[in-house]
Amino acid sequence: MATLFDEIREMGLKQAAIAKLDDVVERVTAGMNINDIRAMLRGDEPRKPNPRLRPHADSFWLHIRPSFYHAEVTHIYPTFRLGWLSTFAFVWETITGIFLMIFYTPSPDVAFKNMWEIMGNVPLGQLMRDMHRLGAEFMVLVVALHMLRTFITGSYKKPRQFTWLTGMLLLVFTLVLSFSGYLLPWDQLAYWAVTVAVSAAESHPGPAFLGKNINLLLRGAPVIGAGGLLRFYLLHVILLPLLTGIFIFVHYYKVIIHGHSLPPGREAIGEDTAKRVPRDERVYFLPDILTAEVMWTALTTLGLVGGATFFYHAVIESHADPLVTPLHVVAPWYLSWSQGWLKWLFEVPFTGQELDSKVIVAFGIIPVLAVMFFVMPYFEVGRSRRYADRRVGLSVSMAFITFMLISNWQGSPEFRVQSTAEQEVQQRIMPQEGHSMVLEVPYEEWVPGTYLATEAEIERMIREDRPHIAETLELYMTALYDWSCTNSGSDLYRPCEVTDDGLYTNGVKIDVLVDPYAAIVVKQAQENMLEIKVQIKVDDPNAPVDFYYIRYRHQQGGYEIY
Amino acid sequence: MQVKIIISTVAFMLTMVIMGYAALREPARMETYTLMYEARSMEAGATIYHNNCTTCHGENGKAEECYNGDGEQIACAGRSLHNADLLCGATSKRMSDMQWLGSKHAFIAGTIAAGRSANGMPTWGAEYGGSLEPYEVEYVTKFVLNWETEALCSQPTLPPPDWPETVAELPAGNAANGEQLYSIDLGCAACHGNLAEEGSNAVGPWVGNFQNLDNVRIEGYTAADYMYESVLLPSEFISPECPTGVCAGPPSGMPDNFGTRMTIQDMADVMAYVLATETFEGNQTIVYEP
Numbered sequence: 001m002a003t004l005f006d007e008i009r010e011m012g013l014k015q016a017a018i019a020k021l022d023d024v025v026e027r028v029t030a031g032m033n034i035n036d037i038r039a040m041l042r043g044d045e046p047r048k049p050n051p052r053l054r055p056h057a058d059s060f061w062l063h064i065r066p067s068f069y070h071a072e073v074t075h076i077y078p079t080f081r082l083g084w085l086s087t088f089a090f091v092w093e094t095i096t097g098i099f100l101m102i103f104y105t106p107s108p109d110v111a112f113k114n115m116w117e118i119m120g121n122v123p124l125g126q127l128m129r130d131m132h133r134l135g136a137e138f139m140v141l142v143v144a145l146h147m148l149r150t151f152i153t154g155s156y157k158k159p160r161q162f163t164w165l166t167g168m169l170l171l172v173f174t175l176v177l178s179f180s181g182y183l184l185p186w187d188q189l190a191y192w193a194v195t196v197a198v199s200a201a202e203s204h205p206g207p208a209f210l211g212k213n214i215n216l217l218l219r220g221a222p223v224i225g226a227g228g229l230l231r232f233y234l235l236h237v238i239l240l241p242l243l244t245g246i247f248i249f250v251h252y253y254k255v256i257i258h259g260h261s262l263p264p265g266r267e268a269i270g271e272d273t274a275k276r277v278p279r280d281e282r283v284y285f286l287p288d289i290l291t292a293e294v295m296w297t298a299l300t301t302l303g304l305v306g307g308a309t310f311f312y313h314a315v316i317e318s319h320a321d322p323l324v325t326p327l328h329v330v331a332p333w334y335l336s337w338s339q340g341w342l343k344w345l346f347e348v349p350f351t352g353q354e355l356d357s358k359v360i361v362a363f364g365i366i367p368v369l370a371v372m373f374f375v376m377p378y379f380e381v382g383r384s385r386r387y388a389d390r391r392v393g394l395s396v397s398m399a400f401i402t403f404m405l406i407s408n409w410q411g412s413p414e415f416r417v418q419s420t421a422e423q424e425v426q427q428r429i430m431p432q433e434g435h436s437m438v439l440e441v442p443y444e445e446w447v448p449g450t451y452l453a454t455e456a457e458i459e460r461m462i463r464e465d466r467p468h469i470a471e472t473l474e475l476y477m478t479a480l481y482d483w484s485c486t487n488s489g490s491d492l493y494r495p496c497e498v499t500d501d502g503l504y505t506n507g508v509k510i511d512v513l514v515d516p517y518a519a520i521v522v523k524q525a526q527e528n529m530l531e532i533k534v535q536i537k538v539d540d541p542n543a544p545v546d547f548y549y550i551r552y553r554h555q556q557g558g559y560e561i562y
Numbered sequence: 563m564q565v566k567i568i569i570s571t572v573a574f575m576l577t578m579v580i581m582g583y584a585a586l587r588e589p590a591r592m593e594t595y596t597l598m599y600e601a602r603s604m605e606a607g608a609t610i611y612h613n614n615c616t617t618c619h620g621e622n623g624k625a626e627e628c629y630n631g632d633g634e635q636i637a638c639a640g641r642s643l644h645n646a647d648l649l650c651g652a653t654s655k656r657m658s659d660m661q662w663l664g665s666k667h668a669f670i671a672g673t674i675a676a677g678r679s680a681n682g683m684p685t686w687g688a689e690y691g692g693s694l695e696p697y698e699v700e701y702v703t704k705f706v707l708n709w710e711t712e713a714l715c716s717q718p719t720l721p722p723p724d725w726p727e728t729v730a731e732l733p734a735g736n737a738a739n740g741e742q743l744y745s746i747d748l749g750c751a752a753c754h755g756n757l758a759e760e761g762s763n764a765v766g767p768w769v770g771n772f773q774n775l776d777n778v779r780i781e782g783y784t785a786a787d788y789m790y791e792s793v794l795l796p797s798e799f800i801s802p803e804c805p806t807g808v809c810a811g812p813p814s815g816m817p818d819n820f821g822t823r824m825t826i827q828d829m830a831d832v833m834a835y836v837l838a839t840e841t842f843e844g845n846q847t848i849v850y851e852p
C-alpha cells in the first residue's frame with residue numbers, strides 16, 4: 001500500500017491530488033468516481049459494470065430506493081409525486097422545526113412571549129415560523145391526496161396491503177403531529193382547540209377512572225397547564241417525529257420490495273408486473289429519477305418560501321386564558337369534520353333518547369372508521385385494479401369525500417351556533433380573537449366620537465376620505481341585516497315575524513334584533529391608545545338589548561399588516 | 563434531464579433572491595413586530611385594568627371619578643396612577659417616598675402583584691393568592707406605565723395653596739359641600755367610611771367621633787388642630803386606630819398629596835363636615851412643608 005507521500009513522488013503533486021480526490025468521491029458516493037459522475041451528468045451511457053447501481057447496494061441513503069423504475073410510473077400520472085412530496089414535507093418540517101426549537105421554551109410562562117420574540121427578535125424568525133406552519137398544512141394536504149391517489153389507482157391491493165397499512169399509520173402520525181404543534185404557541189386559539197379535543201376523552205363511556213386517567217395522561221393535570229404543554233411538546237418534537245421517521249422507512253422499504261404499481265390499465269387483471277420491468281422500459285434512479293426529485297425539491301422549496309414570504313402568515317391570538325372561553329372555538333381545517341360531527345344529534349332508534357355526541361364521535365364513529373381504513377385492503381379483495389371494474393368502490397370514495405367536506409363545513413361556526421344575535425354581529429366586525437375589520441382600520445383614521453351604522457355615516461366617511469371606517473360600517477350594516485328584523489317598516493331590515501316560541505325572526509335567523517340602534521363609539525384611552533366600543537341597543541320591550549363590547553387599539557398595534 | 567437541472571438551478575436562485583429580499587427587510591420588520599408586541603400587551607393590559615381597577619383608580623387612572631358595578635358614582639379608594647409623582651423620572655417621587663431602590667417597572671409591577679393590603683390596595687398576583695397571572699400583571703403594568711407621557715411630565719406642578727399656620731385663620735366651612743368632597747370628590751370615604759356608621763371604615767380610622775377628640779391623640783391639640791395636621795401632613799403622627807389595629811407607618815397609608823389637591827376652602831368644608839362646626843378653634847402652629 002503506497003502512502004500518499006509515495007504517490008506524490010511517483011506522479012507529481014497534481015496527479016496525486018486528483019487521484020486522492022477521485023478516491024474520496026468514490027467512497028462518498030459508494031461506488032462512483034469523478035468520471036462516472038461527469039458522464040452521468042452529460043447523459044452518457046454508463047460503462048460496464050454499471051457504476052450507477054452500486055450506491056443502491058452499498059450506500060445507506062439509496063438502499064431504500066429502487067435502482068430503476070418502470071418508465072410508466074415516472075410521469076406525473078400515476079403517482080403525482082405525492083408520496084415524494086410527503087417525504088419532502090416531513091424533512092422540511094424537521095429542518096424548520098429545529099430552527100424554531102432553538103428559540104422556544106415549552107412553559108406557559110414564556111411560550112407565548114417566545115413566539116413573539118421569534119417574530120420580533122430573531123432574524124428570519126417569522127419566515128421560519130410561517131414556513132413551518134405552511135409546511136404543516138401542506139403536509140396534511142399532500143398526505144391525504146397521496147392516500148386518495150393510492151386508493152384510486154387500486155395500489156393498496158395485493159400485494160401492497162401492508163404498504164397501505166403503514167401508510168394509514170403515517171396519516172395518523174401526520175394528523176397528530178400537526179395537532180400537537182397547534183398547542184405550542186400557547187394562545188387562545190391553541191389552548192381552546194386542544195382543550196375541547198382532549199375533553200372528548202372525558203366522555204369515555206367505560207368506567208369513570210379510565211376517562212379520567214386518559215385525560216390526566218394527556219393534560220398532565222386536571223386542566224392543561226405546564227404539564228400538558230410539556231407533554232404535547234415532547235409528543236411533537238420527539239415521539240411523533242421518531243415514529244413517523246421510522247415508518248417512512250418501513251413504507252419506503254415496502255415500496256421497493258413490491259415495486260411501484262403500474263397504471264391499472266397497463267397490466268392484465270389480477271397480475272402484478274411491477275417488478276418485471278423489460279430492459280427498454282427501465283428508467284434508472286441515477287440520474288433520471290434523482291434529477292427529477294431535485295427539481296421537485298427546488299420547485300416546492302421555491303413555492304413554500306415564496307408563499308411564506310408574500311402570502312401566508314401564521315396567526316397568533318391573545319395569550320391563553322383558561323378562564324375565558326372564546327366565543328367560537330374552531331378546530332384546524334383538517335380536523336373540522338370532527339367538530340361538525342360533535343354538533344349532530346344522536347338518538348337511540350325508536351325510543352328517541354338523546355345520546356352524548358362526544359361519546360358517539362370519539363369512541364364510536366372515529367375508531368370504527370379508523371379501523372375500517374386500516375384493514376380495508378385485507379377485505380376489499382376484488383382482483384381488478386381497473387377503474388371500469390371498480391365503479392362501486394370509486395363512487396363510495398367520492399361520496400365519502402363529499403361527506404367529509406360537508407362535515408368540515410358543519411364544523412365551522414356558520415353551522416348551528418349558539419350565541420346571541422348581537423354577539424354574532426360583533427363577532428363579524430370586532431371578534432374577540434382573530435381578524436377584525438375594526439382593529440384593521442388605521443389608527444390615524446379614527447377620531448374620537450360616535451360612528452353610527454347608517455348609510456349617511458358611510459357617505460360622510462367616504463367624503464372625508466376615511467375608506468376603512470366606511471368599509472367597516474358597511475360590513476356592520478350587512479351583519480345587522482343578517483341578524484335583524486324591523487317592526488317599524490324600516491327599509492333597512494326584513495320585516496319581523498314571530499315564531500311559535502315567541503321569538504322574533506327575519507325569516508332566516510331566529511331570535512334576531514328588532515330595529516337595532518348600532519354604533520361604534522371611540523374614545524381616547526391613553527395618549528396613544530383608543531378605546532373602541534361596539535354598541536348595540538334594542539328598545540323593543542319584548543326583546544330589549546343593551547349590549548356593548550370593548551377592545552383597545554394602540555397606535556403601534558399593527559393590525560393593518562398582521 | 564438537462565431541462566430539469568436548469569429548472570432546478572433557476573428555482574434555487576429565485577429562492578435565494580426571495581430569502582435575500584426577506585433578509586434585507588428584516589431589521590425594519592423586526593422593529594415593527596417588537597413594537598407590536600408591546601402595543602398588544604398594553605391593549606390587553608387596558609382590558610385587565612378596565613375590568614379590575616377602575617372602581618378604585620378611575621377609568622382615566624386619576625382616581626377622580628369612580629363607579630361601582632351598578633354605575634353609581636363612589637369615592638375612589640385608590641391613588642392617582644395617571645400622575646407625575648408616580649410616573650415621571652427614573653426614580654419617581656413615589657418611589658423615593660416609599661424608599662424603593664429598584665426600577666420603576668418593578669415598583670409598579672410589585673405593588674400590583676403583592677398589593678398593599680393595609681392601605682386598601684388588593685393583592686393581584688396569582689403567586690400571592692390574587693387573581694392575575696404573572697403575564698397579566700406584566701400587561702397591566704405596561705398599561706399603567708404608558709400613562710407616562712411628555713405632556714404629563716413637563717406639566718408645571720401647581721404651587722400648593724398658602725396654607726394658614728393656625729386653624730383659626732381658615733374661612734368658615736360649608737358642611738354640605740364638605741360631605742360631597744369627603745364622600746366622592748376627594749375619596750376620604752373610601753378609606754374612612756361613613757361618618758354615621760362606626761366600623762364602616764375600610765382602611766384608615768373611623769373619623770365619625772372627631773368632634774370629641776380634643777387632647778385625646780396628642781396632648782394640647784384641639785380636634786381641629788389634629789384633623790388639620792392629619793390631612794396636610796399624614797405622616798407627622800400615626801393613628802393607633804386602624805381597622806386592623808395600630809396603623810402602619812410612617813410613611814402613613816394616607817396619601818400625602820391632599821395639601822396640593824385641596825383648596826383652602828375645601829379643607830374648611832371637609833373639616834366643617836367631619837367636626838360638625840363652621841369655624842375652628844386651635845392652639846397649635848402647623849407649618850405645611852411637603
Ligand code: HEM
Pocket residue numbers: 079081082083084086087090143144146147150155156160163164165166167168170171174248251255259260261262
Ligand atoms: C408521511 C406520510 C407518507 C409518506 C412520506 C409516503 C411515502 C410514499 C412514497 C414515497 C411512495 C412511493 C410512490 C408514490 O410516490 O406514490 C408511497 C407509496 C404508497 N403509499 Fe405512501 N406515504 C405516506 C402516507 C401514505 C398513506 C396515508 C397511505 C394510505 C393509507 C399510503 C399508501 C401508499 C401505498 C399503497 C403506496 C404504494 C403505491 C404504489 O405502489 O403505487 N401512504 N408512499
